[in-house]
Amino acid sequence: MWREVDVVQRTGSTNSDLVARAAAGGGLREGVVLVAEEQSAARGRLDRKWVAPARSGLFFSVSLRPGDAGVPMERWGWLPLLTGVAVATGLARAGGVDTALKWPNDVLVTVGGEERKAGGILAEAAGDGGVVVGVGVNVSLRADELPVPTAGSLALAGAVSTDRDPLLRAVLRGLEDWYGRWRAAGGDAGACGLQEAYAAGCATLGRRVRAELPGDRALVGEAVAVDGDGRLILATEAGVQEPVGAGDIVHLRAAG
Numbered sequence: 001m002w003r004e005v006d007v008v009q010r011t012g013s014t015n016s017d018l019v020a021r022a023a024a025g026g027g028l029r030e031g032v033v034l035v036a037e038e039q040s041a042a043r044g045r046l047d048r049k050w051v052a053p054a055r056s057g058l059f060f061s062v063s064l065r066p067g068d069a070g071v072p073m074e075r076w077g078w079l080p081l082l083t084g085v086a087v088a089t090g091l092a093r094a095g096g097v098d099t100a101l102k103w104p105n106d107v108l109v110t111v112g113g114e115e116r117k118a119g120g121i122l123a124e125a126a127g128d129g130g131v132v133v134g135v136g137v138n139v140s141l142r143a144d145e146l147p148v149p150t151a152g153s154l155a156l157a158g159a160v161s162t163d164r165d166p167l168l169r170a171v172l173r174g175l176e177d178w179y180g181r182w183r184a185a186g187g188d189a190g191a192c193g194l195q196e197a198y199a200a201g202c203a204t205l206g207r208r209v210r211a212e213l214p215g216d217r218a219l220v221g222e223a224v225a226v227d228g229d230g231r232l233i234l235a236t237e238a239g240v241q242e243p244v245g246a247g248d249i250v251h252l253r254a255a256g
Helices: 014-023 073-095 163-184 194-201
Strands: 004-008 032-038 058-066 101-102 106-110 115-124 131-138 209-215 217-226 232-237 241-244 250-254
Touching: 014 032, 014 058, 014 115, 014 131, 073 101, 073 106, 073 115, 073 131, 073 163, 073 194, 073 232, 101 194, 115 209, 163 194, 194 217, 217 241
Parallel strands: 004 032
Antiparallel strands: 032 058, 058 131, 101 106, 106 115, 115 131, 209 217, 209 250, 217 232, 232 241
16 A cells, blocks of 8 residues: 655654645655654644654654545544554554553653653645644653653664664554454444444543543543544533543543
């Protein structure tokens, strides 16, 4: 699937670069991969900055065109979750490290018995009918190199390998596999097994969480499921199940 793989020493953001290429005319074909050794303006959700030393992690973006295969746009919200499953699978296979997924787009590792964020995923519309999905994973960062104390890395989580080449290959293989299944099923996450796989690796489910929603609203409840649209379902104290499609999730504690 990966028809073109470019590696650059330094750039602002691999996501921004691919989105700009799509906007430049002619469209961006599916299967382009842009990898950076270092990013100076990497972004996460809500335009948060992602900072890491050069050659310390996996920083890359891929171009996908699910619409060309007939996948309805309303199902594209599964792309960051799908990528999370691929990243978790690839890191486990090539790095020998256990990871978990925090809804909707964080990759977690355990460092010293604590849950730490080691990676994130950002999906953006490319403007030409495609989607650019970016991945950032801290691989070899030492404790004194972490951007914040609550961050983590594969090295700190006890990975058996921090060689970025096999790690990248494993993640891309996993992404091709899951994207192919999902696309062939017309974006039906239940039919292709993606919904079940995501739930199995999601650390958010079964937890009491606070959803910080647009408009300065907040919702507290137990995360009980991820529905067919990729939304997180919260069971609130009022006895109502509320779907959350966008927002920040704060893990509070395991549900009783």
